[in-house]
Amino acid sequence: MxxxxxxxxxxxxxxxxxxxMLSVAASRLGYxxxxxxxxxxxxxxxxxxxxxxxxxxxxxxxxxxxxxDVITYEFExxxxxxxxxxxxxxxxxxxxxxxxxxxxxxxEKRFLNDLGLQTAPWAAVNSEVDLRAAADSLGLPAxxxxxxxxxxxxxxxxxxxxxxxxxxxxxxxxxxxxxxGFVAFDREVSVIAARGLDGSVACFDPGExxxxxxxxxxxxxxxxxxxxxxxxxxxxxxxxxxxxDYVGVMGVELFVTAKGLLVNEIAPRVHNSGHWTQQGxxxxxxxxxxxxxxxxxxxxxxxxxxxxMENLIGEDVLRVPELLMARDTAVHLYGKGAPRPGRxxxxxxxxxxx
Amino acid sequence: MxxxxxxxxxxxxxxxxxxxMLSVAASRLGYxxxxxxxxxxxxxxxxxxxxxxxxxxxxxxxxxxxxxDVITYEFExxxxxxxxxxxxxxxxxxxxxxxxxxxxxxxEKRFLNDLGLQTAPWAAVNSEVDLRAAADSLGLPAxxxxxxxxxxxxxxxxxxxxxxxxxxxxxxxxxxxxxxGFVAFDREVSVIAARGLDGSVACFDPGExxxxxxxxxxxxxxxxxxxxxxxxxxxxxxxxxxxxDYVGVMGVELFVTAKGLLVNEIAPRVHNSGHWTQQGxxxxxxxxxxxxxxxxxxxxxxxxxxxxMENLIGEDVLRVPELLMARDTAVHLYGKGAPRPGRxxxxxxxxxxx
Numbered sequence: 001m002x003x004x005x006x007x008x009x010x011x012x013x014x015x016x017x018x019x020x021m022l023s024v025a026a027s028r029l030g031y032x033x034x035x036x037x038x039x040x041x042x043x044x045x046x047x048x049x050x051x052x053x054x055x056x057x058x059x060x061x062x063x064x065x066x067x068x069d070v071i072t073y074e075f076e077x078x079x080x081x082x083x084x085x086x087x088x089x090x091x092x093x094x095x096x097x098x099x100x101x102x103x104x105x106x107x108e109k110r111f112l113n114d115l116g117l118q119t120a121p122w123a124a125v126n127s128e129v130d131l132r133a134a135a136d137s138l139g140l141p142a143x144x145x146x147x148x149x150x151x152x153x154x155x156x157x158x159x160x161x162x163x164x165x166x167x168x169x170x171x172x173x174x175x176x177x178x179x180x181g182f183v184a185f186d187r188e189v190s191v192i193a194a195r196g197l198d199g200s201v202a203c204f205d206p207g208e209x210x211x212x213x214x215x216x217x218x219x220x221x222x223x224x225x226x227x228x229x230x231x232x233x234x235x236x237x238x239x240x241x242x243x244x245d246y247v248g249v250m251g252v253e254l255f256v257t258a259k260g261l262l263v264n265e266i267a268p269r270v271h272n273s274g275h276w277t278q279q280g281x282x283x284x285x286x287x288x289x290x291x292x293x294x295x296x297x298x299x300x301x302x303x304x305x306x307x308x309m310e311n312l313i314g315e316d317v318l319r320v321p322e323l324l325m326a327r328d329t330a331v332h333l334y335g336k337g338a339p340r341p342g343r344x345x346x347x348x349x350x351x352x353x354x
Numbered sequence: 355m356x357x358x359x360x361x362x363x364x365x366x367x368x369x370x371x372x373x374x375m376l377s378v379a380a381s382r383l384g385y386x387x388x389x390x391x392x393x394x395x396x397x398x399x400x401x402x403x404x405x406x407x408x409x410x411x412x413x414x415x416x417x418x419x420x421x422x423d424v425i426t427y428e429f430e431x432x433x434x435x436x437x438x439x440x441x442x443x444x445x446x447x448x449x450x451x452x453x454x455x456x457x458x459x460x461x462e463k464r465f466l467n468d469l470g471l472q473t474a475p476w477a478a479v480n481s482e483v484d485l486r487a488a489a490d491s492l493g494l495p496a497x498x499x500x501x502x503x504x505x506x507x508x509x510x511x512x513x514x515x516x517x518x519x520x521x522x523x524x525x526x527x528x529x530x531x532x533x534x535g536f537v538a539f540d541r542e543v544s545v546i547a548a549r550g551l552d553g554s555v556a557c558f559d560p561g562e563x564x565x566x567x568x569x570x571x572x573x574x575x576x577x578x579x580x581x582x583x584x585x586x587x588x589x590x591x592x593x594x595x596x597x598x599d600y601v602g603v604m605g606v607e608l609f610v611t612a613k614g615l616l617v618n619e620i621a622p623r624v625h626n627s628g629h630w631t632q633q634g635x636x637x638x639x640x641x642x643x644x645x646x647x648x649x650x651x652x653x654x655x656x657x658x659x660x661x662x663m664e665n666l667i668g669e670d671v672l673r674v675p676e677l678l679m680a681r682d683t684a685v686h687l688y689g690k691g692a693p694r695p696g697r698x699x700x701x702x703x704x705x706x707x708x
Binding site: 046 | 361382384398400401402636637650651653654656658659675681682683685689691700705
């Protein structure tokens with residue numbers, strides 16, 4: 001296993017808050033980060049270099065690759081052409097297969113089902129006719145989602161009644177889609193799992209997630225799981241990482257149901273539901289990811305505190321003065337400027353018990 | 355009290371590891387940092403901007419001041435002329451008086467004694483004759499130190515015998531100096547204390563320091579102090595901060611003696627002996643300093659873990675692979691490149707108990 005030497009440069013595709021916290025973690029390990037981001041880059045405040053260029057700019061991509069020792073990413077929707085070029089120049093971790101699978105909901109579900117893991121029942125939908133057939137077979141309510149580029153509740157619509165089918169399909173703009181059957185679940189949990197370059201796996205304790213309007217609001221650790229469920233959750237995550245020969249941190253969202261754990265979604269990167277690790281663990285998810293990508297040994301995922309992570313979305317950020325006064329609460333802001341509805345402005349980790 | 359708004363810029367004089375960790379803390383609160391550093395600047399890896407220019411470059415200082423909302427510093431030996439110019443342009447926190455006092459060992463001792471605080475017995479030394487008289491009056495052993503620009507054991511020499519006086523004085527190169535009488539102390543502790551723009555004071559628990567060759571090696575928290583000694587230590591620190599109308603974090607080094615606490619030295623900045631707070635407290639000393647400087651409420655200094663902080667000096671950094679494997683140890687590296695003897699390369703915080 002080759003370890004990245006002190007002072008080496010890590011390239012990060014994407015310059016949002018995840019890239020920002022990755023760059024800070026990299027600095028703790030003596031590395032420097034170069035951010036590549038077409039738009040605004042809060043990560044640039046704490047990085048050595050920022051390249052502001054579209055993913056189609058071949059010269060910018062080449063210069064970026066030349067300046068770094070390894071490339072990672074903070075979001076999964078980097079265009080394939082950019083990745084093809086970058087991969088020919090420098091190692092990309094996690095690897096392309098993880099990205100390709102998670103970029104497409106249908107590939108992801110096929111991959112998971114082939115591994116023997118349960119998902120919500122699903123059907124590919126490429127027309128109104130498909131949608132009608134899928135609704136018949138899976139039953140309603142169900143959720144129609146584009147197969148690509150969906151996040152934070154975007155590109156999806158809930159179907160409660162067959163009468164809504166034409167409008168629902170129209171709202172997809174003919175994008176390849178998938179209908180997901182409704183799953184009665186007790187709770188949603190996620191496992192933040194890491195796999196090192198040497199194949200070792202370390203998982204943080206599962207957290208319990210609450211969403212509102214398709215956006216994560218809170219993660220509470222520990223999740224309410226039986227010991228058997230907790231062990232299952234970790235095993236599911238480890239199986240996914242090993243199958244992908246994955247290197248880095250992955251977020252694995254699971255539904256806890258009467259019939260066991262279902263995989264809702266995987267994210268091949270550090271994950272919002274893992275922010276609690278900043279206050280609950282000696283090595284947080286960001287450092288864990290950098291350790292993996294840099295070929296360093298993974299840190300111990302041991303949790304020393306119970307934490308409630310709350311996202312500060314839009315005008316939630318107006319509560320910051322009060323949160324700064326709260327004992328045992330750590331505030332993390334992303335430097336994004338004016339709040340907009342639905343925009344993640346920061347998060348607060350409340351340490352409940354140590 | 356005016357709070358610095360989100361996205362505001364904080365200027366930091368000095369670009370070493372303290373500036374680096376201050377810049378990271380500022381990012382957590384949504385601020386951006388501009389580093390001013392004549393030499394190599396590890397802080398620049400995690401800052402928005404770095405100005406590399408001497409402290410005598412008036413144009414560079416003006417441009418720096420124009421780009422920031424408030425100015426702070428990570429070390430105390432910024433030349434007066436630079437501070438005069440900067441102060442005319444933007445607020446400097448902590449204020450000039452704290453800097454002026456701590457830049458000169460004699461001013462510092464006078465200030466402390468005038469406050470009714472004990473120091474080691476001392477005498478000003480400006481000649482070999484002075485030194486001989488001081489040695490007679492204070493007794494030997496004693497330590498001869500330049501009044502200015504000393505740190506990490508530099509600019510000081512121990513005197514065990516009167517025969518060493520000529521050589522000791524010669525080694526000072528005629529610099530204004532001070533002879534400090536030898537103090538029999540049980541231990542050295544330090545208090546990392548903060549004072550907000552609103553005058554509120556918060557102290558972290560005292561840590562116990564071990565030095566070798568004049569350089570801090572370890573800080574262990576909690577220090578072995580009686581409850582009365584702990585209370586005294588915090589009161590001494592608070593008295594100093596209030597007397598200076600101080601804003602920011604200060605390191606106050608104390609000797610624990612049979613006759614009570616003696617102040618060894620004050621440092622008007624975040625302090626190496628406060629690095630343990632990164633693993634022991636929800637708000638660490640770096641964030642505490644930024645909160646103060648930005649006019650935000652101070653964080654709770656409550657300690658939730660026992661920590662042993664160990665400096666990684668020179669080739670200690672070769673132990674990093676092993677430290678990365680150690681459960682409950684957080685490694686912090688400064689990105690300084692090749693190790694040199696006596697160079698602070700990083701530190702490790704071992705969480706002993708939570």
